[in-house]
Amino acid sequence: MLQRFAKAVFGNANAKYLRGLQSKVEAINALEAEYEALTDSALKEKTTAFKQRFEDGETLDDLLVEAFASAREAGKRALGMRMFDVQLIGAMVLHEGRIAEMKTGEGKTLTATAAAYLNALPGKGVHIITVNEYLVQRDSADMGKLYKALGLTTGYVTAGMGLDRGVLTPAEVDNAKRRGYGADVTYSIAAEVGFDHLRDQMKPNRAEMVQRGFNFVIVDEADSILIDEARTPLVMSGPAVDVSNVFRATDLIAQELSEDAYTIDEKTRNIQLTEEGVPELEVILRKRQLLGEDSGLYQPENVGLLHNIMASLRAQRLFHRDQHYMVQDGEIVLINELTGRAAPGRRMGDGAHQALEAKEGLTIKPESSTIATITYQNFFRQYDKIAGMTGTALTEAAEFEAIYGMYVAEVPTNQPMIREDNDDIIYRFGEQKILAIIDDVKEAHVKGQPVLLGTPTVESSEMYSAAFTAQGIEHNVLSARQHEREALTIAQAGAPGAITIATSMAGRGTDIQLGGNYDFALAEATKGVRDPAENDRIAEKLKAEIAAARQKVIDAGGLYVLGTERGESRRVDNQLRGRSGRQGDPGKSRFYVSLEDDLMRIFGQGLDTWLKRFGIGDDEAIEHEWITNAIAKAQERREGYNFDIRKQLIRYDDVLNDQRQAYADLRDELLDEEDLTEKLEDMREKATEDLVARYIPPSSYPSQWDIEGLESAASAFVPAGLPIKEWSTEDDVDDDVIIDRVLEAFDKHMAAKAAQIGPETMRAAESQITLRVLDQLWREHIQNMMRLREGVSLRAFGQRDPLAEYRRDGFEMFDGMLERYRNSVVVVLANLEVRAPEPEPAAPPSPSPAAPAPVGSGGGGAFPGAAPVQLTDEQMKNTKRNDPCPCGSGKKFKYCHGRA
Ligand SMILES: Nc1ncnc2c1ncn2[C@@H]1O[C@H](COP(=O)(O)OP(=O)(O)OP(=O)(O)O)[C@@H](O)[C@H]1O
Numbered sequence: 044m045l046q047r048f049a050k051a052v053f054g055n056a057n058a059k060y061l062r063g064l065q066s067k068v069e070a071i072n073a074l075e076a077e078y079e080a081l082t083d084s085a086l087k088e089k090t091t092a093f094k095q096r097f098e099d100g101e102t103l104d105d106l107l108v109e110a111f112a113s114a115r116e117a118g119k120r121a122l123g124m125r126m127f128d129v130q131l132i133g134a135m136v137l138h139e140g141r142i143a144e145m146k147t148g149e150g151k152t153l154t155a156t157a158a159a160y161l162n163a164l165p166g167k168g169v170h171i172i173t174v175n176e177y178l179v180q181r182d183s184a185d186m187g188k189l190y191k192a193l194g195l196t197t198g199y200v201t202a203g204m205g206l207d208r209g210v211l212t213p214a215e216v217d218n219a220k221r222r223g224y225g226a227d228v229t230y231s232i233a234a235e236v237g238f239d240h241l242r243d244q245m246k247p248n249r250a251e252m253v254q255r256g257f258n259f260v261i262v263d264e265a266d267s268i269l270i271d272e273a274r275t276p277l278v279m280s281g282p283a284v285d286v287s288n289v290f291r292a293t294d295l296i297a298q299e300l301s302e303d304a305y306t307i308d309e310k311t312r313n314i315q316l317t318e319e320g321v322p323e324l325e326v327i328l329r330k331r332q333l334l335g336e337d338s339g340l341y342q343p344e345n346v347g348l349l350h351n352i353m354a355s356l357r358a359q360r361l362f363h364r365d366q367h368y369m370v371q372d373g374e375i376v377l378i379n380e381l382t383g384r385a386a387p388g389r390r391m392g393d394g395a396h397q398a399l400e401a402k403e404g405l406t407i408k409p410e411s412s413t414i415a416t417i418t419y420q421n422f423f424r425q426y427d428k429i430a431g432m433t434g435t436a437l438t439e440a441a442e443f444e445a446i447y448g449m450y451v452a453e454v455p456t457n458q459p460m461i462r463e464d465n466d467d468i469i470y471r472f473g474e475q476k477i478l479a480i481i482d483d484v485k486e487a488h489v490k491g492q493p494v495l496l497g498t499p500t501v502e503s504s505e506m507y508s509a510a511f512t513a514q515g516i517e518h519n520v521l522s523a524r525q526h527e528r529e530a531l532t533i534a535q536a537g538a539p540g541a542i543t544i545a546t547s548m549a550g551r552g553t554d555i556q557l558g559g560n561y562d563f564a565l566a567e568a569t570k571g572v573r574d575p576a577e578n579d580r581i582a583e584k585l586k587a588e589i590a591a592a593r594q595k596v597i598d599a600g601g602l603y604v605l606g607t608e609r610g611e612s613r614r615v616d617n618q619l620r621g622r623s624g625r626q627g628d629p630g631k632s633r634f635y636v637s638l639e640d641d642l643m644r645i646f647g648q649g650l651d652t653w654l655k656r657f658g659i660g661d662d663e664a665i666e667h668e669w670i671t672n673a674i675a676k677a678q679e680r681r682e683g684y685n686f687d688i689r690k691q692l693i694r695y696d697d698v699l700n701d702q703r704q705a706y707a708d709l710r711d712e713l714l715d716e717e718d719l720t721e722k723l724e725d726m727r728e729k730a731t732e733d734l735v736a737r738y739i740p741p742s743s744y745p746s747q748w749d750i751e752g753l754e755s756a757a758s759a760f761v762p763a764g765l766p767i768k769e770w771s772t773e774d775d776v777d778d779d780v781i782i783d784r785v786l787e788a789f790d791k792h793m794a795a796k797a798a799q800i801g802p803e804t805m806r807a808a809e810s811q812i813t814l815r816v817l818d819q820l821w822r823e824h825i826q827n828m829m830r831l832r833e834g835v836s837l838r839a840f841g842q843r844d845p846l847a848e849y850r851r852d853g854f855e856m857f858d859g860m861l862e863r864y865r866n867s868v869v870v871v872l873a874n875l876e877v878r879a880p881e882p883e884p885a886a887p888p889s890p891s892p893a894a895p896a897p898v899g900s901g902g903g904g905a906f907p908g909a910a911p912v913q914l915t916d917e918q919m920k921n922t923k924r925n926d927p928c929p930c931g932s933g934k935k936f937k938y939c940h941g942r943a
């Protein structure tokens with residue numbers, strides 16, 4: 044009831060929103076004749092003119108109508124496709140930073156170009172993110188023609204980039220990427236853009252970075268990337284350590300634990316030790332001498348051990364072979380549960396992967412430590428504007444809004460949708476369901492109707508495949524194991540009588556055309572054909588064949604999408620349904636369900652009672668709207684769970700993200716600042732204050748002071764040593780006085796050091812060392828934060844809120860890191876030794892603008908403009924270090940005449 048109400052309200056709001064865009068569509072249509080008359084070069088010149096107008100102060104909104112008219116015209120010329128009105132609407136939705144829900148086959152690829160073109164005019168680049176590298180290459184090549192006709196450049200970025208062109212060194216790969224990102228419009232996949240960002244964050248200077256900021260991004264299949272993929276953060280790892288012994292041991296220990304020692308929660312995929320489990324485990328560990336007699340499992344020094352044991356336990360009890368992972372060539376290959384795709388090369392972090400390797404008796408790879416990590420949510424939020432498009436977004440509208448602040452707009456289809464969506468059929472037992480599915484598929488196959496059979500897992504795909512093979516029925520399987528051929532296979536899934544078995548997302552983005560895909564078939568059929576006439580003949584023949592096949596399929600009812608199970612969310616199921624009925628094609632869809640399906644077992648409580656009440660026998664099925672609704676309810680519950688998990692992930696990541704931001708800002712400052720003198724003075728001051736506070740606690744009695752400790756510690760700053768003991772015996776000497784004197788000596792020491800080493804070498808050393816120390820500490824900090832996060836979830840036994848603990852302790856740790864950073868930097872610089880440089884060959888004339896002449900470093904007047912004024916002794920004595928300098932330079936005293 045509520046839902047229907049929401050739909051009515053939303054429906055109205057959506058209709059109203061679309062009406063608002065309609066007037067612009069009419070304006071674009073009105074320009075069509077005029078733009079059609081332009082020569083090719085005049086069309087290109089439009090771009091130059093738009094750019095100029097933007098420079099002159101017009102907004103992108105002002106330019107939208109004309110720019111879209113240009114883009115449509117370019118599409119006609121370069122691709123032979125005229126953007127439909129609904130595509131223009133979709134592009135406006137994208138331009139407004141929303142999610143455009145456009146059904147499968149509506150032409151989202153082309154839609155994106157108009158929004159990308161408009162938003163590329165300011166010259167800051169536009170990224171278009173698709174789901175796999177195949178689509179990156181396809182779309183950048185195809186749509187590149189359109190951008191070219193408009194005078195814009197197109198680039199792409201992939202992981203294997205450059206390899207195809209024989210470019211091999213990392214620097215050359217980076218060059219290729221830099222070109223890719225330097226283009227007006229750049230196609231890539233989310234993981235690559237994310238990792239490039241993380242890598243850039245570690246580069247020692249801007250010139251080595253490959254990206255140039257985050258202006259506007261259009262995310263294709265936005266639900267998949269912004270929601271599903273977003274559950275796993277991007278993690279970049281550092282050098283690895285051998286942990287094979289550790290995980291062999293924890294694997295055995297986990298096996299030894301009795302079933303009473305832990306509880307398994309399938310819903311949250313979580314394992315926890317029970318109250319009895321803790322002492323049981325402690326006994327096992329003591330027996331193996333891994334735990335001292337007087338040490339307990341939850342003591343801080345054992346957190347690592349406990350973590351590894353839990354990883355082994357999870358590997359044994361929660362990870363099922365061929366459902367969550369497969370073993371291929373002696374390696375664990377993870378399977379994305381949602382898409383059923385293998386993710387070769389993807390490793391779970393933090394010991395989870397090693398635990399699986401130990402479980403399967405494989406070689407245990409060294410564990411590498413995390414050195415950088417970011418969630419997709421926080422990565423994408425860096426863009427000034429995000430837009431998304433997908434066939435299925437409405438069911439997740441609330442999440443898009445909550446997390447990304449993006450509204451979903453439902454763009455109408457170009458042709459009315461006539462697919463027939465049937466109610467679910469439910470069986471009590473899995474076996475009956477499978478038999479019924481096979482019969483149903485055979486029936487369609489016999490009459491020439493193509494079937495797309497959607498399964499939840501690779502395992503299930505293989506089971507159906509084996510059943511068809513046993514009956515001698517030809518079919519294709521789209522699974523993780525054949526992904527190279529995925530696009531080709533799915534493209535032909537609309538051929539008469541074709542049977543294609545696929546996991547839920549396999550082949551997303553490839554068009555299923557009834558009768559078969561002409562372009563793909565042509566490419567196959569003309570492979571190796573050199574003679575153009577021969578080529579044409581094949582093309583003609585193929586065209587006729589496909590037209591006939593198309594008619595045959597239409598007569599048989601179009602593509603039949605059959606779901607063998609309800610999936611993780613309604614959206615994933617809708618995505619599957621959406622493969623059928625594109626562009627007004629006929630089609631049909633149906634889901635089969637049994638009470639033994641995972642979803643029903645865990646989330647479908649009460650349905651069994653219903654079925655009994657209906658008097659359904661063991662081998663009977665029921666098909667009813669009520670059942671369909673009840674199942675949808677179960678799915679909603681599951682969606683809610685998953686949303687909660689993602690929200691939780693973000694809450695935790697937000698803590699780290701604030702710190703990441705602070706770190707990035709600090710780093711940017713270091714990269715941009717040519718002269719770190721002032722920064723370092725600040726750092727010395729803070730480091731000195733920290734140091735003194737450690738030995739002379741604030742507002743303490745002299746009897747509590749540890750002057751000897753301070754004296755010895757201060758020699759890290761001033762290696763020659765300081766008479767702090769003497770000072771402390773003087774009258775009126777308190778911690779402030781000591782800070783001032785240490786600092787004064789410290790600054791003097793550094794000035795002498797700079798003079799000895801030479802100001803230029805000193806500058807260079809300063810910027811290298813600050814950056815290196817910062818990066819190093821940040822990496823350690825990330826490690827610590829991950830441990831902390833795990834620690835707080837273990838602590839949650841009590842009444843405390845783990846997130847609050849994480850936030851508080853994390854903040855303290857970050858503060859501590861900054862303190863260590865300041866301290867390390869000033870100490871390293873204080874003790875810097877520079878060997879006489881090798882005589883360098885005469886430097887070639889530098890093409891870069893000449894560096895400003897070094898400022899003379901005489902006395903207190905190191906700052907230009909400050910030197911001529913002399914201060915009286917009185918002034919020198921009475922001015923506080925943080926006061927403005929009496930000389931009128933506008934600087935603080937400590938940076939001006941107060942120096943040295
Ligand atoms: N305006 C147009 N005129 C003619 N053909 C078009 C037009 N727009 C798109 N097409 C064609 O429609 C087909 C589907 O396009 P596309 O793959 O972009 O759809 P999609 O919305 O991205 O679908 P999916 O949800 O499967 O990714 C393609 O073959 C494309 O060339």
Ligand SMILES: [Mg+2]
Pocket residue numbers: 151152263551552553
């Ligand atoms: Mg697409």
